[in-house]
Amino acid sequence: MLPSLQIAPARVLRGSQVLLQAEEAIARLGYRPLLVAGSRSLETIRPQWEELVARQSFQEARVSYGADCSENALRNLQTAVASHQADFIVGVGGGKALDASKLLAERCQLPIVTVPTSAATCAAWTALSNIYSEAGAFQYDVALSRCPDLLLLDYDLILSAPPRALVAGIGDAIAKWYEASVSSGHSAATLTIAAVQQARVLRDLLLQKSVSALQNPGSEDWREVVDATVLLAGVIGGIGGAQCRTVAAHAIHNGLTHISGERKTLHGEKVAYGILVQLRLEEMIQGNQLALAARQQLLKFYAEIGLPQTLEDLGLARVSLSELRRAAEMACAPNSDIHRLPFAVSPEIAIAAMVSTTALPDERVTPSPRADLPSFNPID
CATH class of the missing domain: 1.20.1090.10 (Dehydroquinate synthase-like - alpha domain)
Structure with a gap:
């Protein structure tokens, strides 16, 4: 097979209060959205989201992705998709929330809207999701078949992040x-x-x-x-x-x-x-x-x-x-x-x-776990 490139979302919209301005683009994807977000991100976007739902008469449901984009979290999200009979996903939040949302959409073969609430990663753009353990340890990454259908970059949301x-x-x-x-x-x-x-x-x-x-x-x-x-x-x-x-x-x-x-x-x-x-x-x-x-x-x-x-x-x-x-x-x-x-x-x-990331040009480090490790004291 020829290698394929998933280069960009189908559409990117930028500005202030973008969620409301993009309501027609969102509505083209379906009418039973499942909103996937963490509690803080959900609260940040809630006023815009509820106005959008009222305007479009969406039959919506909301679910937390959990602490990490883990296989267990994804199983719970897939259950939520089936229970709600969702026809598209809206992922809101930081990198892990967006990774979980994208992989959920991939596995359920549904359209996906990404709404980053911070500028901490490029997860809103990419056709890639990272999987972590329940304890937050990186496990592996998953290449997705496509980038998101719609990326909404709302500068007001980004500005509200630390x-x-x-x-x-x-x-x-x-x-x-x-x-x-x-x-x-x-x-x-x-x-x-x-x-x-x-x-x-x-x-x-x-x-x-x-x-x-x-x-x-x-x-x-x-x-x-x-x-x-x-x-x-x-x-x-x-x-x-x-x-x-x-x-x-x-x-x-x-x-x-x-x-x-x-x-x-x-x-x-x-x-x-x-x-x-x-x-x-x-x-x-x-x-x-x-x-x-x-x-x-x-x-x-x-x-x-x-x-x-x-x-x-x-x-x-x-x-x-x-x-x-x-x-x-x-x-x-x-x-x-x-x-x-x-x-x-x-x-x-x-x-x-x-242990030597700030070493001066003339410093030498012996590649041994116990010898000559500058500014580091192991405590075994």
């Missing part, structure tokens, strides 16, 4: 360049080249405008950064495909989710830290001076906008060595995206990189 969500979205989005340039930077395929160059544009935009956007919520710079994190980041994954999507930064994120009690940080915060780990690996294994320069640039940028630079910043200062090893082993599992790097990475070397 600023930390946009900071996390910046961390998740800027990873596109550092991962795509490694996995696909030497590709001769036209669309892959386009995706990598779009990732460069995305990086430059975020480096130039993120500080201003965070200082001036609702401004033009803020909207451009929101568009970059929610929309443009999704474009890159759509055009470039899986090969252009994730490498070590997301692999480190996935590994960190297996540390018990690690649910206090956002997806993009862990991914941002993972970029530093990836660059550190390139320095340690390849002696890559460009990676060193990129890491130093990012450390300054992270300090300006509040992204984590170290395990301590992630709240993992006293994580045990056995848990850190578990995270590194998961990041280096045989099917991990970390193996898209042009060199082999062992759990020991991954640990060494994870």
